[in-house]
Amino acid sequence: MKLAPIRALTLDLDDTLWPIAPAILRAEAALHGWLVDNAPATAAAFDIVALRKLRDEVGRAEPQWAHDLTRVRLESLRVALRRAGDDEALADAAFEVFFAARHEVELYPEVLAALQRLSAAYPLFALSNGNADIARVGLGPWFRGALSAREFGIGKPDPRIFIEACRRLGCEAGEVLHVGDDLELDVLGAQSAGLQTLWLRREDCAALPRDGVATVACLRSLADTLGC
Structure with a gap:
């Protein structure tokens, strides 16, 4: 897997940072x-x-x-x-x-430490079709901002919500890496908007169901991959 240089990350929430x-x-x-x-x-x-x-x-x-x-x-x-x-x-x-x-979620074990590593290196932006509030979950300090489908009026995989997240980050789409657990909503949606992507697959990261889809096993692996 080879990523182009990135300036920011967008992260899905439900089933990416915690099991919903x-x-x-x-x-x-x-x-x-x-x-x-x-x-x-x-x-x-x-x-x-x-x-x-x-x-x-x-x-x-x-x-x-x-x-x-x-x-x-x-x-x-x-x-x-x-x-x-x-x-x-x-x-x-x-x-x-x-x-x-x-909002009484239980984070996946590696998430908190990984967010600390990632946020020290990149602006993080939450992008979700759900209605979780990262401040209420207690993760607000590690995120530059958040955008939900409810707020924007359009959800993933529509490319417009990804483009809006990039705009709020002050980045071009190709400079942003999106990570999420859903192939269609997160990976294909983000790719259609021009973002780089990693599909977070906790259960079977080694399995690649289609060509050209890079995977990561957890947020700790993501931080390792990005050298954070």
Whole structure:
């Protein structure tokens, strides 16, 4: 693997810096517990699985919200409350319980030390389709900035969100390296915008499913590769 000189890095968040599934499961449990205490009819009508299905139902019904996971989740809570006969105005408070727990992430073991190494050498910029806030996660000091699909109105793999991240970094696209776990959203999307890429593959970094896709096993390996 040979990279051209780079001036900055953009990093995906969910499943790149932390596993997202455990955080979402905890957040869903916290949400349902809150509903039991504050909207019991809704909690009785919708268990955790049913709330998840309703969220997906709302997402399919409103595809124009695909980039805004917060809006989809909020609307699905309003629908659940309304269908159960509870006050749908409770949706905002219910979502805040979910959102707070969603930020209780467990970083992959090497991430914190690697971010310290990487940020000492390059400006780091978070680029995510999710709704995590790097400040709430506690990683704000190592990032120059962040851009989410919700904020921008367009998500990965659309090249425009990558180009906007480069603009905010003050770099040309070819001077920026994007690293993320998703082949289509992160690697192919970033390449379509002219960025350099590394596909983060924790489980099987040695497997190359297609030509021309360079991989890295973890952020420590990324720092080693870049000589940080």
